Amino acid sequence: MVQPPDAKLYEGKAKILYATTDPRILVQEFKDDLTAFNAQKKGTFFGKGALNCQISAVLFELLASRGVPVHFRSLETPRRMLIDRLEMVPLEVVVRNRVAGSLAKRLGIPEGEELSFPVVEWYYKRDDLGDPMVNRDHIRVLKLASDAVLDKIREIALKTNEILLPFYRERGILLVDMKLEFGWNPAGDLVLGDEIDGDTSRLWEAETGVRLDKDLFRMDLGSVKEGYEKIYEKVVGHANES
Numbered sequence: 001m002v003q004p005p006d007a008k009l010y011e012g013k014a015k016i017l018y019a020t021t022d023p024r025i026l027v028q029e030f031k032d033d034l035t036a037f038n039a040q041k042k043g044t045f046f047g048k049g050a051l052n053c054q055i056s057a058v059l060f061e062l063l064a065s066r067g068v069p070v071h072f073r074s075l076e077t078p079r080r081m082l083i084d085r086l087e088m089v090p091l092e093v094v095v096r097n098r099v100a101g102s103l104a105k106r107l108g109i110p111e112g113e114e115l116s117f118p119v120v121e122w123y124y125k126r127d128d129l130g131d132p133m134v135n136r137d138h139i140r141v142l143k144l145a146s147d148a149v150l151d152k153i154r155e156i157a158l159k160t161n162e163i164l165l166p167f168y169r170e171r172g173i174l175l176v177d178m179k180l181e182f183g184w185n186p187a188g189d190l191v192l193g194d195e196i197d198g199d200t201s202r203l204w205e206a207e208t209g210v211r212l213d214k215d216l217f218r219m220d221l222g223s224v225k226e227g228y229e230k231i232y233e234k235v236v237g238h239a240n241e242s
Protein backbone atom coordinates (compact mmCIF):
# COMPACT_ATOMS: atom_id res chain seq x y z
CA MET A 1 0.00 0.00 0.00
CA VAL A 2 1.21 3.48 -0.84
CA GLN A 3 2.11 5.62 2.16
CA PRO A 4 0.76 9.15 2.64
CA PRO A 5 2.47 11.72 0.42
CA ASP A 6 5.63 13.27 1.78
CA ALA A 7 7.11 15.50 -0.94
CA LYS A 8 5.54 18.17 -3.08
CA LEU A 9 6.96 17.69 -6.58
CA TYR A 10 5.04 20.31 -8.51
CA GLU A 11 2.40 22.95 -7.90
CA GLY A 12 0.37 24.21 -10.84
CA LYS A 13 -2.56 26.61 -11.11
CA ALA A 14 -5.20 24.02 -10.17
CA LYS A 15 -3.35 20.97 -8.88
CA ILE A 16 -0.43 19.81 -6.73
CA LEU A 17 1.56 16.63 -7.34
CA TYR A 18 3.12 14.78 -4.39
CA ALA A 19 5.54 11.87 -4.37
CA THR A 20 4.60 8.65 -2.62
CA THR A 21 6.82 5.86 -1.33
CA ASP A 22 6.36 4.18 -4.72
CA PRO A 23 8.33 6.09 -7.39
CA ARG A 24 5.82 4.99 -10.05
CA ILE A 25 2.83 6.50 -8.23
CA LEU A 26 1.94 10.11 -7.39
CA VAL A 27 -0.83 11.87 -5.51
CA GLN A 28 -2.70 14.45 -7.60
CA GLU A 29 -4.40 16.99 -5.32
CA PHE A 30 -7.02 19.37 -6.70
CA LYS A 31 -6.88 22.95 -5.38
CA ASP A 32 -9.82 25.27 -4.74
CA ASP A 33 -8.21 27.93 -6.98
CA LEU A 34 -9.62 28.96 -10.34
CA THR A 35 -7.62 30.78 -12.98
CA ALA A 36 -8.39 32.02 -16.48
CA PHE A 37 -6.60 33.87 -19.29
CA ASN A 38 -3.19 32.39 -18.43
CA ALA A 39 -3.72 33.17 -14.69
CA GLN A 40 -4.45 36.87 -15.27
CA LYS A 41 -7.85 36.31 -13.66
CA LYS A 42 -7.91 34.48 -10.33
CA GLY A 43 -10.62 33.16 -8.06
CA THR A 44 -11.36 30.45 -5.54
CA PHE A 45 -14.27 28.71 -3.86
CA PHE A 46 -14.27 26.20 -1.05
CA GLY A 47 -14.90 22.69 -2.31
CA LYS A 48 -13.98 23.34 -5.95
CA GLY A 49 -11.03 20.94 -5.82
CA ALA A 50 -13.12 18.13 -4.33
CA LEU A 51 -15.86 18.58 -6.95
CA ASN A 52 -13.40 18.44 -9.86
CA CYS A 53 -11.39 15.57 -8.39
CA GLN A 54 -14.47 13.39 -7.94
CA ILE A 55 -15.85 14.30 -11.39
CA SER A 56 -12.49 13.43 -12.95
CA ALA A 57 -12.31 10.14 -11.00
CA VAL A 58 -15.71 8.98 -12.29
CA LEU A 59 -14.83 9.93 -15.88
CA PHE A 60 -11.40 8.27 -15.74
CA GLU A 61 -13.00 5.09 -14.33
CA LEU A 62 -15.58 5.12 -17.11
CA LEU A 63 -12.89 5.60 -19.76
CA ALA A 64 -10.67 2.87 -18.28
CA SER A 65 -13.62 0.46 -18.22
CA ARG A 66 -14.02 1.10 -21.96
CA GLY A 67 -10.36 0.44 -22.75
CA VAL A 68 -8.93 3.97 -22.76
CA PRO A 69 -5.47 3.99 -21.12
CA VAL A 70 -5.48 6.47 -18.21
CA HIS A 71 -3.13 7.54 -15.41
CA PHE A 72 -5.88 7.30 -12.76
CA ARG A 73 -5.53 4.53 -10.16
CA SER A 74 -7.90 5.35 -7.29
CA LEU A 75 -9.61 8.13 -5.38
CA GLU A 76 -7.88 8.57 -2.00
CA THR A 77 -9.87 11.45 -0.50
CA PRO A 78 -12.48 13.74 -2.11
CA ARG A 79 -9.72 15.96 -3.51
CA ARG A 80 -6.81 13.56 -3.90
CA MET A 81 -6.32 10.75 -6.38
CA LEU A 82 -3.50 8.28 -6.90
CA ILE A 83 -2.13 8.35 -10.42
CA ASP A 84 0.67 6.77 -12.43
CA ARG A 85 3.68 9.09 -12.67
CA LEU A 86 3.76 10.35 -16.24
CA GLU A 87 6.38 11.95 -18.41
CA MET A 88 4.13 14.50 -20.08
CA VAL A 89 3.94 15.26 -23.79
CA PRO A 90 4.05 19.11 -23.76
CA LEU A 91 0.85 19.46 -25.78
CA GLU A 92 -2.75 20.37 -24.98
CA VAL A 93 -5.11 18.45 -27.22
CA VAL A 94 -8.50 20.08 -27.76
CA VAL A 95 -11.43 18.08 -29.13
CA ARG A 96 -14.42 20.10 -30.27
CA ASN A 97 -17.98 19.03 -31.07
CA ARG A 98 -19.44 22.52 -31.27
CA VAL A 99 -17.99 25.96 -31.94
CA ALA A 100 -17.05 27.99 -28.85
CA GLY A 101 -14.31 30.13 -27.35
CA SER A 102 -11.23 30.69 -29.45
CA LEU A 103 -12.65 28.74 -32.44
CA ALA A 104 -15.65 31.07 -32.70
CA LYS A 105 -13.24 34.03 -32.82
CA ARG A 106 -10.80 32.40 -35.22
CA LEU A 107 -13.37 31.20 -37.79
CA GLY A 108 -16.08 33.81 -37.30
CA ILE A 109 -18.73 31.17 -36.61
CA PRO A 110 -21.29 31.80 -33.83
CA GLU A 111 -20.86 29.87 -30.58
CA GLY A 112 -23.00 26.73 -30.32
CA GLU A 113 -22.92 25.71 -33.98
CA GLU A 114 -22.49 21.96 -34.31
CA LEU A 115 -19.38 20.74 -36.15
CA SER A 116 -19.99 18.01 -38.75
CA PHE A 117 -17.20 15.92 -37.17
CA PRO A 118 -15.05 16.26 -34.03
CA VAL A 119 -12.23 18.72 -34.66
CA VAL A 120 -8.85 18.08 -33.01
CA GLU A 121 -6.41 20.94 -32.30
CA TRP A 122 -2.91 20.98 -30.83
CA TYR A 123 -1.52 23.63 -28.48
CA TYR A 124 2.09 23.89 -27.31
CA LYS A 125 2.15 23.89 -23.48
CA ARG A 126 4.26 27.00 -22.84
CA ASP A 127 2.84 29.48 -20.33
CA ASP A 128 5.44 32.10 -21.33
CA LEU A 129 4.14 31.96 -24.94
CA GLY A 130 0.47 31.76 -23.94
CA ASP A 131 0.08 28.12 -25.13
CA PRO A 132 0.08 28.83 -28.89
CA MET A 133 -1.84 26.67 -31.34
CA VAL A 134 0.58 24.52 -33.37
CA ASN A 135 0.28 22.21 -36.37
CA ARG A 136 1.98 18.88 -37.01
CA ASP A 137 4.92 20.54 -38.79
CA HIS A 138 5.51 22.85 -35.81
CA ILE A 139 5.37 19.85 -33.49
CA ARG A 140 7.88 18.04 -35.71
CA VAL A 141 10.26 21.05 -35.80
CA LEU A 142 10.08 21.39 -32.02
CA LYS A 143 10.52 17.60 -31.64
CA LEU A 144 7.60 17.49 -29.18
CA ALA A 145 6.22 14.18 -30.47
CA SER A 146 6.67 11.92 -33.48
CA ASP A 147 3.96 11.53 -36.13
CA ALA A 148 3.22 8.04 -34.82
CA VAL A 149 2.72 9.41 -31.30
CA LEU A 150 0.44 12.18 -32.61
CA ASP A 151 -1.64 9.57 -34.46
CA LYS A 152 -1.97 7.55 -31.26
CA ILE A 153 -2.89 10.64 -29.20
CA ARG A 154 -5.51 11.60 -31.78
CA GLU A 155 -6.96 8.09 -31.70
CA ILE A 156 -7.23 8.08 -27.87
CA ALA A 157 -8.61 11.65 -27.84
CA LEU A 158 -11.34 10.76 -30.35
CA LYS A 159 -12.20 7.56 -28.49
CA THR A 160 -12.44 9.57 -25.26
CA ASN A 161 -14.82 11.97 -27.01
CA GLU A 162 -16.91 9.07 -28.43
CA ILE A 163 -17.37 7.72 -24.89
CA LEU A 164 -17.98 11.03 -23.10
CA LEU A 165 -20.31 12.60 -25.68
CA PRO A 166 -23.16 10.06 -25.17
CA PHE A 167 -22.39 9.80 -21.42
CA TYR A 168 -23.07 13.51 -21.04
CA ARG A 169 -25.93 13.51 -23.58
CA GLU A 170 -27.81 10.87 -21.54
CA ARG A 171 -27.50 13.25 -18.59
CA GLY A 172 -28.85 16.29 -20.45
CA ILE A 173 -25.45 17.90 -21.04
CA LEU A 174 -23.74 18.94 -24.30
CA LEU A 175 -20.00 18.27 -24.42
CA VAL A 176 -19.03 21.31 -26.49
CA ASP A 177 -15.26 20.82 -26.26
CA MET A 178 -12.54 19.59 -23.93
CA LYS A 179 -8.79 19.81 -23.43
CA LEU A 180 -6.85 16.61 -22.87
CA GLU A 181 -3.23 15.93 -21.91
CA PHE A 182 -1.15 12.81 -22.44
CA GLY A 183 2.02 11.27 -21.07
CA TRP A 184 4.11 8.13 -20.80
CA ASN A 185 3.53 5.90 -17.78
CA PRO A 186 6.32 3.89 -16.08
CA ALA A 187 5.45 0.85 -18.22
CA GLY A 188 6.18 2.95 -21.34
CA ASP A 189 2.55 3.29 -22.47
CA LEU A 190 1.03 6.52 -23.77
CA VAL A 191 -1.94 7.33 -21.52
CA LEU A 192 -4.50 10.05 -20.88
CA GLY A 193 -3.55 12.16 -17.84
CA ASP A 194 -4.30 15.47 -16.10
CA GLU A 195 -8.01 16.05 -15.31
CA ILE A 196 -11.38 15.98 -17.10
CA ASP A 197 -13.96 18.29 -15.53
CA GLY A 198 -15.55 21.73 -15.76
CA ASP A 199 -12.14 23.44 -15.66
CA THR A 200 -11.04 21.75 -18.88
CA SER A 201 -14.32 21.07 -20.74
CA ARG A 202 -17.17 23.21 -21.99
CA LEU A 203 -20.41 21.67 -20.75
CA TRP A 204 -23.79 23.22 -21.54
CA GLU A 205 -27.23 22.19 -20.31
CA ALA A 206 -28.78 20.65 -23.44
CA GLU A 207 -32.26 22.06 -22.90
CA THR A 208 -31.39 25.61 -21.95
CA GLY A 209 -27.87 26.14 -23.31
CA VAL A 210 -26.89 27.34 -19.83
CA ARG A 211 -23.16 26.95 -19.21
CA LEU A 212 -21.99 24.80 -16.31
CA ASP A 213 -18.22 25.09 -16.83
CA LYS A 214 -15.37 27.53 -16.24
CA ASP A 215 -16.78 29.99 -18.78
CA LEU A 216 -19.13 31.03 -15.91
CA PHE A 217 -16.01 32.34 -14.17
CA ARG A 218 -14.09 33.43 -17.29
CA MET A 219 -16.93 35.62 -18.53
CA ASP A 220 -18.72 36.39 -15.21
CA LEU A 221 -21.88 34.64 -16.41
CA GLY A 222 -23.03 33.25 -13.05
CA SER A 223 -22.07 31.03 -10.13
CA VAL A 224 -19.29 28.65 -11.13
CA LYS A 225 -19.87 26.79 -7.82
CA GLU A 226 -23.45 26.04 -8.83
CA GLY A 227 -22.30 25.00 -12.30
CA TYR A 228 -19.71 22.56 -10.95
CA GLU A 229 -22.23 21.19 -8.43
CA LYS A 230 -24.59 20.45 -11.34
CA ILE A 231 -21.80 18.72 -13.30
CA TYR A 232 -20.99 16.69 -10.16
CA GLU A 233 -24.62 15.70 -9.68
CA LYS A 234 -25.00 14.55 -13.29
CA VAL A 235 -21.62 12.76 -13.52
CA VAL A 236 -21.42 11.22 -10.04
CA GLY A 237 -25.15 10.42 -9.91
CA HIS A 238 -26.17 12.22 -6.71
CA ALA A 239 -25.92 15.71 -5.22
CA ASN A 240 -22.68 16.78 -3.53
CA GLU A 241 -23.20 16.66 0.25
CA SER A 242 -19.90 17.99 1.59
Ligand code: UDP
Pocket residue numbers: 092094100101102103131177178179199200201202214
Ligand atom coordinates in the same frame (compact mmCIF):
# COMPACT_ATOMS: atom_id res chain seq x y z
N1 UDP B 1 -8.83 24.78 -22.27
C1 UDP B 1 -8.15 24.39 -21.12
N2 UDP B 1 -6.96 25.01 -20.83
C2 UDP B 1 -6.42 25.97 -21.61
C3 UDP B 1 -7.13 26.39 -22.77
C4 UDP B 1 -8.33 25.76 -23.07
O1 UDP B 1 -8.58 23.50 -20.40
O2 UDP B 1 -5.32 26.46 -21.30
C5 UDP B 1 -10.11 24.13 -22.59
C6 UDP B 1 -11.28 25.08 -22.47
O3 UDP B 1 -11.85 24.99 -21.17
C7 UDP B 1 -12.22 24.55 -23.50
C8 UDP B 1 -11.31 23.96 -24.58
O4 UDP B 1 -10.05 23.75 -23.95
O5 UDP B 1 -13.00 23.50 -22.96
C9 UDP B 1 -11.14 24.84 -25.80
O6 UDP B 1 -10.73 26.10 -25.40
P1 UDP B 1 -10.50 27.30 -26.43
O7 UDP B 1 -9.42 26.94 -27.40
O8 UDP B 1 -11.80 27.70 -27.02
O9 UDP B 1 -9.85 28.43 -25.59
P2 UDP B 1 -10.46 29.42 -24.53
O10 UDP B 1 -11.45 30.23 -25.26
O11 UDP B 1 -11.08 28.56 -23.47
O12 UDP B 1 -9.24 30.14 -24.06
